[in-house]
Amino acid sequence: MKTLAGIRPGRFTIGLVIIAVPLTLALLGPLLAGEPGPRAPSFTLGGGHWLGTDFVGRDVWQQVLLGGRSVVLVALAATTLAYLVALPLGLISALTHRTWLEELLMRPLDVLLAVPSLLLILLVAAVFSPGAVGLSLLVAVVNIPDAARMVRAAAAEAASRPAVEALRMQGETWWRMAVGYVGRSIARTLAADAGVRLTGVLYLVATAAFLGVGVAPDASDWAVMVDRNRTGLFVQPWAVVVPALLIVALTMGSNLLFDAALEKPHRRKGNGCERGR
Amino acid sequence: MIGPRSWVARRLLLGVAQTAAVVLLVFSLTEALPGDAAVALAGDQPDPERIAAIREAMHLDRPAYERLADWASGLLHGDFGTSLASGRPVSSYIADGFGPTVLLAVLTMVLLVPAGVGLGVLAAGHEGRFVDRLVSSVTLGVYAVPEFAFGVLLVTVFALRLGWLPPTAVGYGTDLLDHPAALVLPVLVLLSRPVCSLARLVRAGMIDALASPYVAQARRYGISGFRIRYAHALPNAIAPCAQQLARTVDWLLCGVIVVEALYVIPGLGTVLINAVAERDVPVVQGLAVVFGLTAVVLNLGADLVVHRLAPRAGVAA
Numbered sequence: 001m002k003t004l005a006g007i008r009p010g011r012f013t014i015g016l017v018i019i020a021v022p023l024t025l026a027l028l029g030p031l032l033a034g035e036p037g038p039r040a041p042s043f044t045l046g047g048g049h050w051l052g053t054d055f056v057g058r059d060v061w062q063q064v065l066l067g068g069r070s071v072v073l074v075a076l077a078a079t080t081l082a083y084l085v086a087l088p089l090g091l092i093s094a095l096t097h098r099t100w101l102e103e104l105l106m107r108p109l110d111v112l113l114a115v116p117s118l119l120l121i122l123l124v125a126a127v128f129s130p131g132a133v134g135l136s137l138l139v140a141v142v143n144i145p146d147a148a149r150m151v152r153a154a155a156a157e158a159a160s161r162p163a164v165e166a167l168r169m170q171g172e173t174w175w176r177m178a179v180g181y182v183g184r185s186i187a188r189t190l191a192a193d194a195g196v197r198l199t200g201v202l203y204l205v206a207t208a209a210f211l212g213v214g215v216a217p218d219a220s221d222w223a224v225m226v227d228r229n230r231t232g233l234f235v236q237p238w239a240v241v242v243p244a245l246l247i248v249a250l251t252m253g254s255n256l257l258f259d260a261a262l263e264k265p266h267r268r269k270g271n272g273c274e275r276g277r
Numbered sequence: 278m279i280g281p282r283s284w285v286a287r288r289l290l291l292g293v294a295q296t297a298a299v300v301l302l303v304f305s306l307t308e309a310l311p312g313d314a315a316v317a318l319a320g321d322q323p324d325p326e327r328i329a330a331i332r333e334a335m336h337l338d339r340p341a342y343e344r345l346a347d348w349a350s351g352l353l354h355g356d357f358g359t360s361l362a363s364g365r366p367v368s369s370y371i372a373d374g375f376g377p378t379v380l381l382a383v384l385t386m387v388l389l390v391p392a393g394v395g396l397g398v399l400a401a402g403h404e405g406r407f408v409d410r411l412v413s414s415v416t417l418g419v420y421a422v423p424e425f426a427f428g429v430l431l432v433t434v435f436a437l438r439l440g441w442l443p444p445t446a447v448g449y450g451t452d453l454l455d456h457p458a459a460l461v462l463p464v465l466v467l468l469s470r471p472v473c474s475l476a477r478l479v480r481a482g483m484i485d486a487l488a489s490p491y492v493a494q495a496r497r498y499g500i501s502g503f504r505i506r507y508a509h510a511l512p513n514a515i516a517p518c519a520q521q522l523a524r525t526v527d528w529l530l531c532g533v534i535v536v537e538a539l540y541v542i543p544g545l546g547t548v549l550i551n552a553v554a555e556r557d558v559p560v561v562q563g564l565a566v567v568f569g570l571t572a573v574v575l576n577l578g579a580d581l582v583v584h585r586l587a588p589r590a591g592v593a594a
Contacts, residue, residue, distance in 0.1 A: 011414060018418075114295040114573045115302065118531035119565055126553040126561040127306055199421045207535055210425040211550060226429055233429075233444070234437060241433055247426040255421035256414070 012260035019253025022246040026068025033065040043232035043239070051238040055228050056218060060239045066220035067243060071209065071250070074136045075202045079194060081140035082147050082201075087190075089144075090151025091178045094159050106152065109145035117142040117204060118211075125213040135214025139204050143197060150193050154186040188262075195258030202251050222247050284584065292577040299569035300352070303562045304345050331361055348562075357563035362555050367563035370548050378533055378544035380454065385467045385529065393472045397479025398511065404484055412476065420473030424535045428466040435462065445541040463540045467532045471525045482514030489513075526575040530568055 039057040040049065051060035089109075093102040121138050124130065130138060158164070159182050167177045209215045209223035218228070222243035229239035331337070336344055351358065357367035400412035419427070436444035446459040454460075486492065487510050495505050537546035545564055552560035 010410075011417075014414070110291060111295050111298040114576050115299060115569055116527050116530040116572050118534060119568050119572075120302075122534070122549060122553050123303065123306060123561065123565050126556055126558060203421060203423050206423045207425060207531070210423070210535070211538060212554065223423075223425070226425060230429065233433065237433055237437060240429055244426040244429045248422050248430065251421040251423060251426075252418040256418055259417055 011256055015253050015256030015258075015260055017253075018249050019257055022068060022250040022253070023072070025065060025246065026072045026250070029065035029067075030069050033062050036062060043229075043236040045236060045238075051242060052236045054225065054236075054239045055232060060225075060229075060236075060242065063220050063225055063239075064222070064242055064246070067222040067225055068246065068250075070132060070215070070219070070221045071202065071206055071223065071247070074132055074139070074214070075198060075205045077136040078139035078143065078205065079198045079201050081136065082143040082197070083190075083194065085140070086144050086147035086151055087183075089148040091155050091182065093148075094152045094155035095164075095174070095178055095182065106148070109148055113145045113149075118207065121204070121208050121213055122211070125208075130214050132214055135205065135208060138214075139201055139208070142204065143201060147193070147197060151186070151190070154189045154193075155182050158182045158185045192258075192262040195254075195262050199251060199255045199258060202254060206247050206251070285581065288577065288580055288584070292573055295573045295576075296570060299573060300349055300566060301345075303565045303569065304348060306558065306562060308341055352566060357566070358559040360552075360557055360560050362552075362557045362560075367560050370552075370560055371545065371563060371567060374543060374545035374548040376544075377542050378537070378546065381460075381463060381467060381533060381536065381542070381544065382529065384460065384464050385471075388464065388468060389471050389475065389525075392468065393475025394479050394511075394515065396472065396476035397514075398483055398506070400476065400480040401483030401487065401514075402506070409480075413480065416473035416476045420470050420477070422469070424466050424469065424532050425539050427469055428462065428536065428539045431462050431466060445539075446543075447541045459540075463536045463542060466539070467529065467536050470528050470532065474525060474528075479514055483510055486510035486514045526572055526579065530572055 037059055040053045040059075042053055042055050042057045044057075045052040049059045049061070051064065054060050054063060089105055093105040096102055120142055121135075124134075124138055128134065164177055164181060167181060205214075206223045209219075209221050210227050212224075212227070215221050215224050217224075225243040226240055226247070229236070233240050336347070348358065355368055357371065359366050360370065396412055396416065400409045403409045432444045435442045442461055443456075443459050446456070446463070483506075487506070489510075492505055492510055495509055500509075533544070534546035534549060536542070537544045538550050541547070545567065549561065549564040549568070551557075552564065
């Protein structure tokens with residue numbers, strides 16, 4: 001782990017420790033899970049099952065091992081997708097001198113910003129019953145307006161510098177200006193925003209899965225486990241508590257980690273309003 | 278130069294555009310259905326009778342623009358169409374779920390501001406010391422946690438282990454005010470994310486304000502620390518943060534849906550989730566319009582208030 005200047009070691013370490021367990025389980029769990037055993041009666045404790053059995057009698061520990069991958073992968077895919085669209089949109093509208101083009105690109109996004117993110121996801125789910133791919137697309141779409149605005153705001157500042165004017169006068173290509181100069185100079189801001197956004201996306205993906213969007217009703221997914229095993233909470237709390245704790249650790253840890261890792265070295269204490277969804 | 282009046286006009290115009298966008302978006306849902314909408318919605322029970330009933334209820338035999346015009350003018354009169362599942366008017370679903378949801382929202386808003394501002398001021402007053410580090414870390418950690426995971430853990434601790442509070446609102450009907458114990462956990466969960474965000478913003482604003490020249494000058498005049506903190510620094514700390522309150526609206530609307538599902542509260546969120554599960558499109562559309570327009574109006578209100586409080590802060594419009 002590279003130590004960047006200006007990191008508060010305390011928060012960074014805490015974040016790392018908190019996120020280590022769920023992330024390890026999510027990435028390595030499916031390799032360790034092995035073959036599913038025979039089904040036992042639902043919501044039982046003991047009987048060779050370390051954490052008991054779930055609502056259809058599967059081993060909870062095995063479900064825990066299997067259930068992290070979908071949350072993490074869908075969240076990563078959605079964040080990447082959102083930036084694949086938002087980055088060109090923001091760069092083009094920041095670098096163009098044509099007002100109508102900028103308006104055309106950014107105005108529709110302003111209009112979309114007002115629609116609550118979960119509502120949009122539920123609306124589409126009512127009609128299409130999306131799978132994991134559909135869910136990552138949806139979450140990406142929900143994040144595009146805000147991400148594009150952020151990219152544009154950061155790029156507009158960089159694009160107004162004399163250096164860009166000089167590049168323009170030298171007849172450099174748009175690509176060289178947008179990616180080579182503006183893109184590079186906003187990289188740090190982008191990284192900070194991507195960290196915050198990934199945390200928000202994790203939240204949204206887990207919440208959507210809890211509400212049954214983008215997952216099968218008996219999927220091996222931490223959020224689905226919390227939802228489906230709730231009926232047996234009083235009989236067999238582990239089937240709910242363990243996945244819930246893992247989701248809490250995942251989101252909490254990623255937020256603490258990104259906040260510590262991406263803190264600007266010269267930033268004054270307590271400066272700046274953080275953003276997030 | 279853009280004067281204040283034209284800014285307000287532009288913001289109002291954006292609000293109108295957003296309203297139109299929400300209505301169009303929600304309406305386009307039926308158009309997006311693959312193939313014959315009635316057949317697609319019949320789903321598991323594709324008998325001709327049911328398909329005909331759906332076609333009848335949603336007027337699918339008429340062109341889209343006519344249906345849009347009808348539906349939109351119906352919305353203006355409070356007519357949201359009829360449910361596919363039960364045949365009841367959608368407005369009766371909305372009327373049923375309205376009470377519990379508004380109660381949750383009002384309670385949360387009433388508690389949100391004092392709790393968030395209080396925590397922020399507390400942390401700023403102890404800047405860099407243990408209390409501040411504790412409040413900052415906890416608020417930073419908690420504000421990313423999904424409500425359902427947090428809520429289920431609270432149920433485990435307070436209902437299952439300690440037995441202090443009921444685990445859900447099952448059996449209390451819509452009359453939740455008579456059972457305040459059933460409201461404690463839902464409101465607590467609903468508050469968790471917005472309070473953290475507000476506390477962090479207030480803390481940052483307070484620290485900036487307390488380091489400013491006018492506070493130093495006030496100190497030189499010998500004005501009491503209490504007055505400096507609450508009469509001078511706090512209002513200036515809150516104004517720029519109010520801008521972020523609009524974001525909280527989004528969180529609250531999402532949170533209400535999750536919290537109602539988690540604690541089985543018969544509000545609008547539960548109605549929406551049930552309708553989504555049953556693919557009862559008219560009900561989903563009606564509720565989506567209610568939720569969407571609430572968000573648009575609250576965003577608009579928040580922006581206008583911020584503009585009044587802190588004209589310097591550039592609000593997008």
